Amino acid sequence: MKLRMKSALRRGTVAACGALLLTTVCTTSASAQPGLRYIRYGDRGAPVTCVQIAVNKYYGYKHLVALEVDVDGIFGDDTLRAVKDFQRSLGYDQDGVVGPLTGTELYADYLGQSDPFCWSVMPTSY
Structure with missing residues (x-):
């Protein structure tokens, strides 16, 4: 029982960390709207x-x-x-x-x- 509980907790922690990372990445991506890029000194391409x-x-x-x-x-x-x-x-x-x-x-x-x-x-x- 304890083994299952620890495993579930680990999965929950991984899921929570993954969700936190995904939320951060998604928030950053959502704020970058099409047409609002910037080209500045040092850029290439x-x-x-x-x-x-x-x-x-x-x-x-x-x-x-x-x-x-x-x-x-x-x-x-x-x-x-x-x-x-x-x-x-x-x-x-x-x-x-x-x-x-x-x-x-x-x-x-x-x-x-x-x-x-x-x-x-x-x-x-x-």
Whole structure:
């Protein structure tokens, strides 16, 4: 009887710990809503590449080709400078972070419907 009780207690403890872990993970995941991602200094990958393409198009339209950034998927110093410059042009806080406001402007104005892949990885408020 004692053996069964100890085994049940162990299972209960494991289940409780698993439930606590699952609750914590689920709570964290639930708070991350689609469209509310952020792209910032030090990030790498496709979202950064999309930001770099968009800021280069922005510089192209402004005839500031000399300021274009390398499209390498690495959010480094040049990309940070370009994002801050873009934010300054819109009157936004120049934090260098591509969140829903900056992402929406970059996507809508410089990528648009021509790049559905970037739509899936850019933070926007749509």
